[in-house]
Amino acid sequence: MQIKKEIQVAGRSFGVEFGDRGMLSDSAVFMNYGDTVVMVNANASEKPRDGIDFFPLSVEYEERLYSVGKIPGGFIKREGRPSEKAILSGRAVDRPLRPLFPKGYRNDVQVVCTVMSVENDNLPEILAINGASLALLLSSVPYTTPLAAVMVGLVDGELVLNPTSKEREVSKLNLTVCATESRVMMIEAGAYEVDEDTMIKAISFGFEACQPIIAFEKELMAAYGKEKKVPVLYTLDENVENEVRAFAKDLVAEAMHITDKDERSVKMDAVKAAVSAEFDAKYPENKSDIAETLYMLQKETVRDMAILEHKRVDGRAFDQIRNLAAEVALLPRTHGSGLFTRGSTQVLAVATLGAIGDIQILDGVSEEESKRYIHHYNFPSYSVGETRPMRGPGRREIGHGALAEKALEPLVPSEEEFPYTIRVVSEVLSSNGSTSQASVCASTLALMDAGVPLKRPVAGIAMGLFTTDDLSQEEIVTDIQGVEDFFGDMDFKVAGTSEGITAIQVDTKIAGLSPWCIEKAIRDAKTARMEILEVMAGAITAPRPEVSQYAPKIFTITINPDKIREVIGSGGKVINKIIADTGVKIDIDDSGKVFVGGPDIEMVKKAIAIIEGIVKEVVPGEIYLGKVVKLATFGAFVEILPGKEGLVHISKLDSKRVEKVEDVVSMGDEILVKVTEIDQQGRINLSRKDALVEMAKREAEQKSE
Missing domain, CATH: 2.40.50.140 (Nucleic acid-binding proteins)
Structure with a gap:
C-alpha cells in the first residue's frame, strides 16, 4: 500500500512516500523536499554481534550522479569511492542518531541514504538526516526518538530557514541544527565571522524550526510504524561487576586523581594489571565484562570529580587552557610552516602555493565544482603512541580536515587579491584532545608564514561537558584533553577570529544539549579564542609581505576573450611553446584572465611579454x-x-x-x-x-x- 504524506517547510513541500517501494527492507522511505529526492533504507541484524564493546551502526550516503544529470568521469563511467562531500554527509547523519539508540544495543544497524534527484535550492544532506530518522521510526528497529534537521542562513541580517541556492551565495552563515523535541543533538556551522549573540539566536531559531518536522514524524510513526522488536541489550555479569568494583574502585579513584598524564597512565596500567591478575583466571569467559567495568569506573570517577568535587583530572580550572606555544618557519624549503602546541597536543601545518590550474576538481552532486583552498589532515598512529598500520585517510581524518578548511576559508583572500591555489596539510605530531582545533591554529600560522594575506588570524578551541545521568546538572569545561573527551558528554568545537565565529562542530554522547549549555560553551569559547590568538601573535603578527622564494611567482593579465584561441593556438601549439621556452605555468579562464606563474620571475615576465605580443592588434601604418x-x-x-x-x-x-x-x-x-x-x-x-x-x-x- 502506497502512503504519501507532506507538510510545508519554509514554504516548500516536504514529504515522504513509503509502503510500496523497497519492500524487503525493514523500512524504506522516499523523502522529497521540492524536487530533491533521497531514498533511505534502514535494516538491522536479527541478533547482536558477539565479541564487541560498541554499537555497530553504519550510515552510508550514496551520491548518484544521475540525480543532477551527470555521467561520471573516468574510464569506468560509474560511481566509485564516495566523494569527500558524501563522506561528510554520512558523518552528519550518523552523529545525531547514534546517541539515541538504547544503551547496550549491539545489533548491526545499517542506514543507507541514496541521493536520487537534486534541486539546488533544497540540499539532499539535510533531507537525508530527516529521512534516516523517519525510516528508523517506521522500522522495527528499537529507535523511538524523532530527530529533525534544518539549515539556517543569515541574509541581510535576517535569519532564513533552509535558504535557497541564491540565498546561500550571499548568506553569512551556513548552520545545520539537528534536534529532538527537547534538546539540540548536533550543530554544524560555517560562518563569515558571525558574532556570538547572532549564532546563539540562529541555533535557537533552528531548534524551533525542527519542531514541526518532529511532529510530522511522530504522527507517521504512530499511524504506520512497525511494532518495535524487544532489543537484547548487553549487560555486565552482575557478580563480575560487583567484585571488580569492590576491588578496583579506590585504586581507580587514586589513579584518576593524579594530575600528570604520564604518571596517571602508569598508575592505571598497574591497576589494570592488578585487576587482570585477580580476576582473569577466576572469570576466563568474562574478560570483556572486567574491562567494561574498569572503563565505567574511570568514567564515573572523572565525572564525579567534575560535578561533585568541581575538579578536573589535570588540576586545571574549568575555564583554563593548557600551556600554549606557537612557532613559524620551521621547514626551510616549504612555502610556509607553523607549529602549534596546546599541552601535549601538537600540530605542524605546512602551506603550499600553486598555480590556479592546480585547483581540485570535484565530481559530485553539489553545486561546487572546484576548490581553490584545500585543507588536508593526517592523524598517524605515532601521534598517540600506537603502532597501527598506516593507511589512507578515514572518515575522521576527512571530517577534521574539512572542519579546519571551513574555519579558515572565510578569511582566505579572493582569487583577484591572491591568484594562487592554496593547500594546507596538518600533520598531527601528538594528540591529547582537539587536534582539529589545533590544526586551525597551526594552519593560520603556516598561511601567514607563506605570505597569504589572511584578513585576520583564526584560532579554535574545544569545549567539554559533564552531566548527571538525569541531565539535571551540567558543567562546561574549556580545552578538553583526551581523557575528558573520552569520558565526557560532548565535544563542542568553535573556531573564529577576534571579530566572530567561522566554524562550529558539536558532537554529543547524551540525549542532547540544553540552551544554557550551548550559550555558555559559545561564550566561554570566545574568551579562550582571544587568549590563543594573543599567543599566536607572538609568533607572527601579520602575513609576510611576499611569498617564499621557493613559491611560484604568479601574475595576472587580462586579454580580450576573442584572443584566447590565438594564445592557445591550434592543438595548443602556441601556449605549449611558450611554456616550453619559459618553464612557466599558464592558466586562462573564459573571461580572458591569464595567470602566469613560475619560480623564475624573469621567465614569467618573458612569457607575459609573449602573450601580450600575441594579443596585440596589428595597426596599419605602424x-x-x-x-x-x-x-x-x-x-x-x-x-x-x-x-x-x-x-x-x-x-x-x-x-x-x-x-x-x-x-x-x-x-x-x-x-x-x-x-x-x-x-x-x-x-x-x-x-x-x-x-x-x-x-x-x-x-x-x-x-x-
Whole structure:
C-alpha cells in the first residue's frame, strides 16, 4: 500500500512516500523536499554481534550522479569511492542518531541514504538526516526518538530557514541544527565571522524550526510504524561487576586523581594489571565484562570529580587552557610552516602555493565544482603512541580536515587579491584532545608564514561537558584533553577570529544539549579564542609581505576573450611553446584572465611579454621590427608580433629593383617593415621599402630640429 504524506517547510513541500517501494527492507522511505529526492533504507541484524564493546551502526550516503544529470568521469563511467562531500554527509547523519539508540544495543544497524534527484535550492544532506530518522521510526528497529534537521542562513541580517541556492551565495552563515523535541543533538556551522549573540539566536531559531518536522514524524510513526522488536541489550555479569568494583574502585579513584598524564597512565596500567591478575583466571569467559567495568569506573570517577568535587583530572580550572606555544618557519624549503602546541597536543601545518590550474576538481552532486583552498589532515598512529598500520585517510581524518578548511576559508583572500591555489596539510605530531582545533591554529600560522594575506588570524578551541545521568546538572569545561573527551558528554568545537565565529562542530554522547549549555560553551569559547590568538601573535603578527622564494611567482593579465584561441593556438601549439621556452605555468579562464606563474620571475615576465605580443592588434601604418621566418620567390614572410606574420613582396623589399629575395634578406634577419594593408581575409601586407623611407624622413626631421 502506497502512503504519501507532506507538510510545508519554509514554504516548500516536504514529504515522504513509503509502503510500496523497497519492500524487503525493514523500512524504506522516499523523502522529497521540492524536487530533491533521497531514498533511505534502514535494516538491522536479527541478533547482536558477539565479541564487541560498541554499537555497530553504519550510515552510508550514496551520491548518484544521475540525480543532477551527470555521467561520471573516468574510464569506468560509474560511481566509485564516495566523494569527500558524501563522506561528510554520512558523518552528519550518523552523529545525531547514534546517541539515541538504547544503551547496550549491539545489533548491526545499517542506514543507507541514496541521493536520487537534486534541486539546488533544497540540499539532499539535510533531507537525508530527516529521512534516516523517519525510516528508523517506521522500522522495527528499537529507535523511538524523532530527530529533525534544518539549515539556517543569515541574509541581510535576517535569519532564513533552509535558504535557497541564491540565498546561500550571499548568506553569512551556513548552520545545520539537528534536534529532538527537547534538546539540540548536533550543530554544524560555517560562518563569515558571525558574532556570538547572532549564532546563539540562529541555533535557537533552528531548534524551533525542527519542531514541526518532529511532529510530522511522530504522527507517521504512530499511524504506520512497525511494532518495535524487544532489543537484547548487553549487560555486565552482575557478580563480575560487583567484585571488580569492590576491588578496583579506590585504586581507580587514586589513579584518576593524579594530575600528570604520564604518571596517571602508569598508575592505571598497574591497576589494570592488578585487576587482570585477580580476576582473569577466576572469570576466563568474562574478560570483556572486567574491562567494561574498569572503563565505567574511570568514567564515573572523572565525572564525579567534575560535578561533585568541581575538579578536573589535570588540576586545571574549568575555564583554563593548557600551556600554549606557537612557532613559524620551521621547514626551510616549504612555502610556509607553523607549529602549534596546546599541552601535549601538537600540530605542524605546512602551506603550499600553486598555480590556479592546480585547483581540485570535484565530481559530485553539489553545486561546487572546484576548490581553490584545500585543507588536508593526517592523524598517524605515532601521534598517540600506537603502532597501527598506516593507511589512507578515514572518515575522521576527512571530517577534521574539512572542519579546519571551513574555519579558515572565510578569511582566505579572493582569487583577484591572491591568484594562487592554496593547500594546507596538518600533520598531527601528538594528540591529547582537539587536534582539529589545533590544526586551525597551526594552519593560520603556516598561511601567514607563506605570505597569504589572511584578513585576520583564526584560532579554535574545544569545549567539554559533564552531566548527571538525569541531565539535571551540567558543567562546561574549556580545552578538553583526551581523557575528558573520552569520558565526557560532548565535544563542542568553535573556531573564529577576534571579530566572530567561522566554524562550529558539536558532537554529543547524551540525549542532547540544553540552551544554557550551548550559550555558555559559545561564550566561554570566545574568551579562550582571544587568549590563543594573543599567543599566536607572538609568533607572527601579520602575513609576510611576499611569498617564499621557493613559491611560484604568479601574475595576472587580462586579454580580450576573442584572443584566447590565438594564445592557445591550434592543438595548443602556441601556449605549449611558450611554456616550453619559459618553464612557466599558464592558466586562462573564459573571461580572458591569464595567470602566469613560475619560480623564475624573469621567465614569467618573458612569457607575459609573449602573450601580450600575441594579443596585440596589428595597426596599419605602424612600423615594426620583425623577423624573417620564411623565404619565397615572390617575397619574404616576416613575423612582426608573436604568431603574426605578414608578406613583404619582392617589389617592396628595397627602393631599387630586386632580382632575388636572398639578395636583400636571409632567414632569421631582423628588419624594419611597415604595415601597408590588412585585407578582408586578415592577411597582412608589409613593406620594407616604405619603412626605410619613413625612417629616413624621421631622421632628417630630428637632425633639422
